[in-house]
Amino acid sequence: MVAVDDALSRFLRDAGEKAQVYFAASCVERGSDVFFLAVASEQDRGADVETYLRLLEDLWVAAGLSPEERASHQERIDAFSEMQTEGDDKPPGILAFAFDAVAAMYDAYTYLVTGDSDNITYTSNHNLNSAGFIDDAVAGESNRYEQEIATQLRDMETLSADFASVDLAVLRDQARTIGRGHIEALRTAFH
Secondary structure (H helix, E strand, O other): OHHHHHHHHHHHHHOOHHHHHHHHHHHHHHHHHHHHHHHOOOHHHHHHHHHHHHHHHHHHOHHHOOHHHHHHHHHHHHOOHHHHOOOOOOOOOOHHHHHHHHHHHHHHHHHHHHOOOHHHHHHHHHHHHHHHHHHHHOOOOOOHHHHHHHHHHHHHHHHHOOHHHOOHHHHHHHHHHHHHHHHHHHHHHHO
16 A cells, blocks of 8 residues: 555645546546445435436546536535444445445545545545455455555556546546446455
8 A cells, every 4th residue: 555655645746636636536436336236225325326426427527617516516425325424434234335435436526625635545545445345345356455556556657647648538447347346246245
């Protein structure tokens, strides 16, 4: 994790807002499928799923959002039941993954509202925690944590290069592919 911490500190110091937001969006995208899997068993969460999808889409175009829209999105994600936990308490079982996914999105939007790059670090940490929990859940048959470290380092390198040449569709597709892999690992562990 030290490699990620050091690289992330440099990235947050040197990269612009757009690069930081896309880094966060990629993190959130990787965790989104886990959110959908976790809440699929809860019958009254359809509206949350739709809201999460809209907020995820808007995160990828956040540079075009007004300050009011950013704040409104942050408030909407803060209203999710996952954000209503006390202290460090997380929901049990698979719902813990939903917590990390929602918290990562909340922190990404908090960055957009406040400009405080510590929130990008929190987004990164939620993904690392979730990846570690996936490894624990599948009892040694997974290397999601190491994959998350490598992915974050790759994303930072990609977004630190010639930013104008970054293909965001490729970045997003890579995040989705990893997210689908998380789902398959969790289905094995929880079903």
